[in-house]
Amino acid sequence: MTHGTVYKNYKRIAAKIGLPGSTFHGMRHTFVSMSIDLDDSFKTIQGNVGHHTVAFMLEKYGHMFEGRRKESSERMNQHIAGLQADNDEQSKSTK
Numbered sequence: 001m002t003h004g005t006v007y008k009n010y011k012r013i014a015a016k017i018g019l020p021g022s023t024f025h026g027m028r029h030t031f032v033s034m035s036i037d038l039d040d041s042f043k044t045i046q047g048n049v050g051h052h053t054v055a056f057m058l059e060k061y062g063h064m065f066e067g068r069r070k071e072s073s074e075r076m077n078q079h080i081a082g083l084q085a086d087n088d089e090q091s092k093s094t095k
Helices: 003-016 024-037 042-049 054-065 068-093
Strands: none
Touching (some): 003 024, 042 054
16 A cells, blocks of 8 residues: 555545544644543553554653643642551551
8 A cells, every 4th residue: 555545545534523624643643642641651652652662652742741740749748648547547446
């Protein structure tokens, strides 16, 4: 199958589903973005899109994780608070 055949069919299908201006690369980027949002593992995403390494994928898409730092920090704080509460309960029950 030639590049031209793939491109022509892609454009035909994209127009049919209401995305006439989309590009194959744009759809690939959307796929990676959605995979990240769905919390797929880095290794899974890397394999699905054919990047040579996870490091290469993170160089290209690492910016998507910037907003998640605060969420990660909040999850860790909640986890630590839960551990402290469990420890406090154990200390009370052994007295």
